[in-house]
Amino acid sequence: MESPKPKFYALEMLPYPSGNLHMGHVRNYSAGDVVAWYKRLKGFNVLHPIGWDSFGQPAEDAAIKRGVNPREWTEANIETMQGQLQRLGISYDWSRQMAAHRPEYYKFDQWFFLKMYERGLAYKKKTQVNWCETDQATLSNEQASGGLCWRCGNPVTKKDLEQWFLKTTDYTDQLLDDMAEIESGWPQNVLKRQRDWIGRSEGAYVDFAVRDPGLSRAAHAAEGGVPENHIRVFTTRIDTIYGANAVVVAAEHPVIVEHLSQFPEKVLAKIQHIRSEKMNPTDHESEAVKDGIDTGLRAVNPFSGEELPVWIGNYVMMEYGTGAVMSVPAHDERDFEFAEKFRLPIKAVIVSEPAASAAGQLSDAGPTLANLPPAYAGGSDLPFTDYGVMANSGEWTGKTSEQGKREMTAFAAERGFGEAATTYRLRDWGISRQRFWGSPIPMIYCASCGIVPEKYEDLPVRLPDSIEITGTGESPLAKVPEFVNTTCTKCGEPARRETDTMDTFVDSSWYYYRYTDPHNDELPVAREIANYWTPVDQYIGGDDHAVMHLIYARFWTKVMRDLGMVGFDEPFKRLLTQGMVVGETFFDDSTGKRKYHMPADVTVERDAKGKIMSAKGSDGTVLKHSIERMSKSKGNGVDPDEMVEIYGADAARLFVMFAAPIENELVWNEAGIEGAVRFLQRVWRQVYRWKDVLQAVGEKEQPDGQSSAGPARKLRQKTHQTIRRVDESLNTLQFNTPVAALMELSNAIGDMQVEPANASDEEKFAVREAIESLALMLTPFAPHTAEEIYSVVAGNEKGIIANAASFPVFNADLAKADEVEIPVQVNGKLRAKLTVSPDIADDDLRDAAKTDEKVREYTDGKEIVKIVVVPKRLVSIVVK
């Protein structure tokens, strides 16, 4: 702060301190450093911090498996990785480092939790978790993948647990609508995935009156004609309601629970079956088979008055909409499948537009809209799920789907049996974890006062220093009496602490604010400091965080805004998602589990294109191969330390930026990096060659009487063209092409056939300008080399920043070519190239093209129909 320069906040996603940096990190942080350095050289006051996402499962797993202390393990890893980052020379402000597991940080996780609790944004409810009966432990989704416990291999079940939730759904519309503010700075696919994740869906609620099969219609009427309850369904296609053949509800639906006592044995058994099936985590590989049963209950379609059976269906989710749907098999694929399986009637009520007009004309012999054969959808096979024209739909027949939706929704609202409704896929954020290595949730359970929050002044609720973590049983903290036993903050009586800890996404939802004010022990961040540095100007990270982390961080920012802590809606103005760094892997999966072999031990046969034909392990087993994200356990990892050791940090960084566009997947190829080393060495040799000249020329102005051609002019032209290219590329976050441009500039210096000893003043000046520009533009990619070169150019050791050096300034006159080559096409084919002045007038260019000898070979004796002149670019002649 307190800088006259404009601020720029460059941020990269913080790493989990696993113990080792991998190439994905190198790519991410190299890109971030390019941005940070570029902005520094462009005169910005740059904030470029790093920290540690240091709570989470791996530390706890290490504790369970190897008996290490998670805190010590984590701190040691941080130290190692900090060393790796420093060896790479990423320009971080280390004084701002944060680590989620330190009390100074998680104190404010808790602070935020209390603030949210006060505002009704944090609440408790019962929900299901993955549970291993054998280990007596809750499992994350990946620990329960395949339906088996990762540790003991026994089947995983679901268990009801009271859990804390944050009300992300209070912000659903903002999370969706505020995307407009960041539309231009975020990748389209990330925005799209967020939109899909939130899943806004507009439709209507419709109430179906339930008739108890035990009572006759007459009895219902006698009781006042009003059925005692309703099933409310959510539909986006109210226009298809005349085609409903049933109301299908989830097995947990209240109407089922309510009537449980009167269902026959068969129905109860099915309910039991569906529920227990849901207990097993679904295997996403295979699609579940539709299942269900008629409950015997009847519901009345409020539009047609038709009585429909109420079914239980395993495909209806209690968590979405109302947990009940109207089944319209003719116009919904799931309902169609369900109806076919259980032989339910299928009635078409929407026909395609062309079929609708045909039906209208065929009214005598063929189908009419008011009386369609059941399976008719106008030639196309059922289910017909598009919009069309309504048929068999009473008074609505003949209207379009759009009209029908609008008018029928209004009609339902008028009559009091429905209303327009919007539902979302997004749920509230469950943050409870039955784990040790996370931020304790600062709540207290008192026998007389109930759930009571911890006092702000007593934060943080600290994790115990040492603890035995077995990985079994309830939350590990529950077994630590010193932690659990406390007093009620309200009545002072003995009470128990909450023993769940927070999801680690909590830590990463606001860490970028903490960097701006890292030592504040009163507040997470002071408002004025936050408002100076944030929002983040450029965020860079892996696109695997496109949904969860980025939605939670956006949510958190909106909450902070509502708490008066920041003055904006969106935390990240621009987002860049980098592709993964991947490598070849070799494995044996004959046992059902992938057993990876180190590439060094694998014999590979490749075809001419380098594609792998076959691979054999050292013991002769035939291996499968794949391209996967680099990781140590898969054997395709490259250790950044080793790379730095062999090639140097600059070459490693330069190559990672050069090899491919940042958003592409990067298939690791060791050979390429040698090119980066060669380039840096070549530049260094050039500097050394011109060393004496560079220092002699100094800051001297361009000598007078420059010639219009010759090597000096040519080099200056190239220098300024390169400045423009690099500047533009970095502005648009392209990192591979500016490296190519710098290589070209270096080649141009080399191509100048002038000996330093014989160079004219003009040439000396041009070389100095080229080398100085090269050094400065190289800084973001290879800061160490650049600094060294710069010190030669500057004649001092103070460094780029201390010398107040800035990004070279582009001069359009100097960049302009003396002559340009203009292609001439005849009938679309390239026939000649003219060398002309870049300022040539269109008419002159046209004449030059017409009279060109080579062009005339193709035009003589033919009629010129048309000549297209693209100013200063191209001439195209059409002949007949």
Add this chain to the structure above:
RNA sequence: GCCGGAGUGGCGAAAUCGGUAUACGCACCAGACUCAAAAUCUGGCGGGCUUAACGCCCAUGUCGGUUCGAGUCCGACCUCCGGCACCA
């Protein structure tokens, strides 16, 4: 299944607004330097045809369209990658 993205040399890739396709690098080949090798430097490097030389034809996944002109725009298809996955 639905939605999105991408297909350019042996490889990673470049190509502003529809205007010289293949920049830059890797790999490879040849030459210089060297007793030799490494390093370095120089040159070559999409395919085909032809010539003493100039040159000509074809090529950006496939097929078609628009245009004086298409890697770029439009339509259909093929392949690969990613996301979602009973969301009513």
